[in-house]
Amino acid sequence: MTHPRRTILTLGTVVATLLAAAPAAAQPTATHRDRTATVTTDNETPVLYDDEAGGNASGDDPAIWVHPKDSHRSIVVVTAKEGGLRVYDLRSRELQSLPATEAPRTDPAPGRYNNVDIAYDIRLAGRTVDVAVVSDRYNDQLRFFAIDPGGSAARTPLVEVTAADQRFLFNPDRAAVDEEHTAYGLAVWQPRRGETYAVVTQEGRTTIATVRIVEIAGKLGYTDIRKVVMPGTFALPDGSTWVPCEEPGVLPQFEGVAVDQRSGVLYAAQEDVGLWRLPLPLGSGGRPELVDRVTDFGIHDVYDEASEECVPVDPDAEGFGGPRLTADVEGVDIYYGPGGTGYVIVSSQGDDTFAVYDRQGRNRPVGSFRVRGVRGADDVNGSDGLAVTNRPVGGYRHGLLVTHDEPETGPDVDADRDATNFSYVSWADIAGALSLKVDTRAGNDPRFH
Template structure:
């Protein structure tokens, strides 16, 4: 998560030749985006000296096929580990993030989470929750057990699992570690994978999940891909997003379309990339943030960027950072790619289609339902599931992170997750 959209310094001299997809139409007439309201919210998480070190970030929705009313939301709370909630947004389970080894421990810090279904373990088939342990540069894997409603998650991570990117603990302590995450299963081979991005770098790694004979799950690196860190502008100049010295424009929000094996990856201060989930072929920039091409100079005294004049090369729908990406899957390949436009508290929707256009279909805001139930601001992560979830959400569910729970109280470090009826979202996009 980045709170300052233009805080990065242009540090890379490499200029990338990238394919840019045609831009879709802006909102007709420049009108106001429709609003949808949450139906429920999880208990607050606090990231301050008084309240603890938990900070809401990324959710995933697990549907209980035997009893959809008992479906769950699994979410990261950063140094607070994982939280599991029921459909009433009540806390079911807390899982601590393990500390790092050695005297110079980096604290455990879970960043993103995603699900894998029907993985064949030596103990039987299971649904898994996979999370990036940013504090230890590893993946951690949890089996979801519906027979244990009060403690559904059990750690099944292979103890021999190695760091994803780092060569050793000293490098892990620098925290350029496993960050964003998306999982998928290859329908041809049945093998399951995780795509993992590296914090403050442009690298994405493809990892195959590897069950062991002991009922555990490890992983192996298949290949990596580096997205561009510098871009050729129409006027012939080179541009990189502003950042603190030594940082490159990172990726966090990611999602894979299982029908066509396409990965959508949000490079926070650049835009949304579309590429093959096996990390082969040429990535294409689906849409750009408004700040794309804006020069900036990093001010060490304020630890922020001073932006220059906007040359007008950016997009019109996303305000940096582009964050949580999720799919609304409908029949025959229809549906939407949803993206959190963190800088202006909105969500953008793109046509989910097998072609290359992915046209912009509109957007929406998640706004307060009442004085007691606010909306979503500076949203980091989002998850949608277009399946019936019992009596509470028969039309499906959208869960979004709220970076400012009770925003009228200022920046208090209080965050949580909001539950939105997916039917309300689809109605807003169809209007």
């Protein structure tokens, strides 16, 4: 068992005070509020059903692994919660289905895989491997899956390599883990060769953690847990204090996270609040900034027990939000351009759109888009996780975006079952619709050494 050093920082009070003192600095202008383009997709993965007959498979988060020599062998790895993991090729055909098995620990529980990201060039048992890193909610830990270098041509693209008895990330014992405020969102951070971390969020809380990924007895585990507590209440410019409405016992959580590998900036989506940026390592001195706010930021709601919904105290109230993000704010990833350029892409689940921001400077908003299905594919609704790469992969010669879709609809989908899947969108189409840059050189993405 590892015995990591644990550090907890509290930024909530400081950040909330800064927001009240300087609201304009944290909120981009709305000059692009009406610029919502439409792009199309005709490539989507097979439907997953979240019921017993479907193996309780509910799609959530994708990651794109880029083959270093033959991009056509690249794969897409997605989480299906209690349904485990799925691996697809670039034509969205299923290559592998991995069940959410019990974690390798002395107090095991079956897994629930929530988010996934890719770590490149990890030393393991005397060789260098790429690894899919997965958050396991039911065990409050990370799971690790080595990627076969053959990619889509491999008979078994993923094999688990998780070390035994890894420390719970957010809880002191199994009884606390069973309350399910556990490992949730996830992103990999590789600041330099030979050094790999994971950023992990906590379900139902405002805590964000980082851990260092290390080899343990020929497997992969983690150590050096560091945590920061982000704000859950906000002082507003009108003098009131705003607490985002949640279910009883739940705080405004984060899920979607992505790390700018070159600058060390973490982008984190607080679902009912907005998009944050904060420097890594946690506690390094820079303060978090709220890049953009959800449309109903600052509107006071109350939780209605009967409907299990939040309803506004004053239906005519105007808040302090922005025009681009409608709660929940979900998936986040980065398209790398030359130098410090590129884009941060965020899924605005509440209105089925995706907001795009400049990667550099103050993350100026540059537009939004929605995804329409063609030739048998359906429109993308309620997107949760997303992944993007600037690298050519298969027929996507200018890069690829993969996004979760819920509910999945269409003539071949059973409308009486909870259906999800994932859609593939050409970056060339997104770039053309919003006049964005396209740059596919490997050196512009620091994840590729």
